[in-house]
Amino acid sequence: xxxxxxxxxxxxxxxxxxxxxxxxxxxxxxxxxxxxxxxxxxxxxxxxxxxxxxxxxxxxxxxxxxxxxxxxxxxxxxxxxxxxxxxxxxxxxxxxxxxxxxxxxxxxxxxxxxxxxxxxxxxxxxxxxxxxxxxxxxxxxxxxxxxxxxxxxxxxxxxxxxxxxxxxxxxxxxxxxxxxxxxxxxxxxxxxxxxxxxxxxxxxxxxxxxxxxxxxxxxxxxxxxxxxxxxxxxx
Amino acid sequence: xxxxxxxxxxxxxxxxxxxxxxxxxxxxxxxxxxxxxxxxxxxxxxxxxxxxxxxxxxxxxxxxxxxxxxxxxxxxxxxxxxxxxxxxxxxxxxxxxxxxxxxxxxxxxxxxxxxxxxxxxxxxxxxxxxxxxxxxxxxxxxxxxxxxxxxxxxxxxxxxxxxxxxxxxxxxxxxxxxxxxxxxxxxxxxxxxxxxxxxxxxxxxxxxxxxxxxxxxxxxxxxxxxxxxxxxxxxxxxxxxxxxxxxxxxxxxxxxxxxxxxxxxxxxxxxxxxxxxxxxxxxxxxx
Numbered sequence: 001x002x003x004x005x006x007x008x009x010x011x012x013x014x015x016x017x018x019x020x021x022x023x024x025x026x027x028x029x030x031x032x033x034x035x036x037x038x039x040x041x042x043x044x045x046x047x048x049x050x051x052x053x054x055x056x057x058x059x060x061x062x063x064x065x066x067x068x069x070x071x072x073x074x075x076x077x078x079x080x081x082x083x084x085x086x087x088x089x090x091x092x093x094x095x096x097x098x099x100x101x102x103x104x105x106x107x108x109x110x111x112x113x114x115x116x117x118x119x120x121x122x123x124x125x126x127x128x129x130x131x132x133x134x135x136x137x138x139x140x141x142x143x144x145x146x147x148x149x150x151x152x153x154x155x156x157x158x159x160x161x162x163x164x165x166x167x168x169x170x171x172x173x174x175x176x177x178x179x180x181x182x183x184x185x186x187x188x189x190x191x192x193x194x195x196x197x198x199x200x201x202x203x204x205x206x207x208x209x210x211x212x213x214x215x216x217x218x219x220x221x222x223x224x225x226x227x228x229x230x231x232x233x234x235x
Numbered sequence: 236x237x238x239x240x241x242x243x244x245x246x247x248x249x250x251x252x253x254x255x256x257x258x259x260x261x262x263x264x265x266x267x268x269x270x271x272x273x274x275x276x277x278x279x280x281x282x283x284x285x286x287x288x289x290x291x292x293x294x295x296x297x298x299x300x301x302x303x304x305x306x307x308x309x310x311x312x313x314x315x316x317x318x319x320x321x322x323x324x325x326x327x328x329x330x331x332x333x334x335x336x337x338x339x340x341x342x343x344x345x346x347x348x349x350x351x352x353x354x355x356x357x358x359x360x361x362x363x364x365x366x367x368x369x370x371x372x373x374x375x376x377x378x379x380x381x382x383x384x385x386x387x388x389x390x391x392x393x394x395x396x397x398x399x400x401x402x403x404x405x406x407x408x409x410x411x412x413x414x415x416x417x418x419x420x421x422x423x424x425x426x427x428x429x430x431x432x433x434x435x436x437x438x439x440x441x442x443x444x445x446x447x448x449x450x451x452x453x454x455x456x457x458x459x460x461x462x463x464x465x466x467x468x469x470x471x472x473x474x475x476x477x478x479x480x481x482x483x484x485x486x487x488x489x490x491x492x493x494x495x496x497x498x499x500x501x502x503x504x505x506x507x508x509x510x511x512x513x514x515x516x517x518x519x520x521x522x
Contacts, residue, residue, distance in 0.1 A: 048416075050412075070415050071420060075418075080416060086416050088405065091402075091406070095402060099403075099417045102419070147417065
């Protein structure tokens with residue numbers, strides 16, 4: 001489904017990603033693991049077209065996306081839940097969700113998708129008319145996930161869903177993602193610092209360090225790896 | 236008592252213009268976080284444009300309002316696309332400061348070259364018609380202008396609140412990164428926003444011509460007042476700008492009535508400074 005090869009990107013003269021390569025297959029949950037500053041969010045922003053890659057390829061279902069803008073990539077079905085949620089805090093929850101339906105096809109399916117996300121997150125229906133900024137952190141993360149689901153993702157990218165949230169809320173969100181993978185056949189790219197949670201949920205994973213892919217393997221392999229244990233799990 | 240009421244009404248009618256100018260400035264600031272220092276000059280361009288349309292095609296100034304709005308929208312869109320958007324990328328605030336201040340100088344001096352320094356008016360059959368409402372007398376053009384102003388303000392508010400583009404404008408002003416995440420073309424929104432702000436200034440200019448003289452620096456005092464309105468009403472807040480504009484209009488006429496008309500500029504700017512200082516003190520106290 002997604003095949004990234006030799007990806008290089010950065011901000012201005014500062015290069016952050018060095019020849020990053022990985023792939024996500026249909027119906028798979030793949031974790032990208034790494035500490036703060038490893039280049040995870042830069043990678044997400046490059047794949048979603050918010051920053052341009054200086055080299056490399058992002059192949060999605062056979063189409064090269066690396067030189068396209070964010071709108072085009074969204075249209076193809078790569079939708080992200082960004083780091084820090086990036087909600088429109090003075091707009092209502094409902095307005096935030098409306099902003100997720102950015103093209104004609106998504107607008108037509110808005111009503112049914114809205115019903116679906118309200119089933120996943122009933123709290124959002126109660127708070128539909130409330131400004132998003134007045135919600136708790138967990139509820140705001142639900143809005144961010146719901147906004148992405150309104151965008152009918154084929155590949156859903158979750159960038160640091162655990163950041164600043166209570167563990168049970170993170171579990172809820174990861175549960176929704178796993179269920180969607182099973183029921184709707186979408187794929188999930190889970191970008192996380194919390195390695196235990198990410199490996200419990202993902203099929204496979206990649207460890208990113210200083211902008212390079214340092215390790216890869218199945219979740220079980222990575223969890224048993226000495227380097228992972230020492231550097232990330234503190235065992 | 237009747238002079239007091241009359242002053243209130245006059246202040247209200249003038250305040251509507253400050254509101255409209257402030258709202259235009261505020262939409263632009265909200266989205267791009269830049270202060271548009273040529274906002275007053277855009278009002279002046281709107282005045283001359285109305286004058287041109289009226290004298291050349293014999294149109295009524297109020298019929299020119301939609302035309303002026305459309306032309307000014309495109310003028311703003313072109314300025315945004317060719318001048319402001321490229322400067323936004325440099326991340327240097329001073330570039331945009333010089334750009335908009337320079338544009339303002341260019342426009343007012345351009346008007347001086349093209350039209351000379353004489354004061355112009357657009358005579359209409361109803362410019363001297365007055366309406367008596369109990370103790371207050373209203374000049375008909377001022378009343379029509381105020382009516383149109385209110386309609387435009389409500390339309391702007393509804394546009395930003397309910398339309399798709401209005402929501403996208405608010406989204407970009409609240410969170411540009413989030414806007415890009417959901418696929419909003421921010422550059423397109425910049426163009427639409429600057430066009431909209433310029434059109435609002437143009438509408439204010441067209442509405443003024445019914446009872447105000449037209450000259451190359453006519454926009455300056457409105458431009459300054461738009462800045463005050465934005466700061467007093469709150470950066471980015473459209474209702475705040477509306478009420479701050481009305482407040483400013485009332486303040487001016489009250490000063491003129493109770494002290495002296497020649498002090499009204501002085502008092503307006505002193506009040507502005509006092510509000511800034513008091514607000515700063517409140518912020519410090521809270522911390």
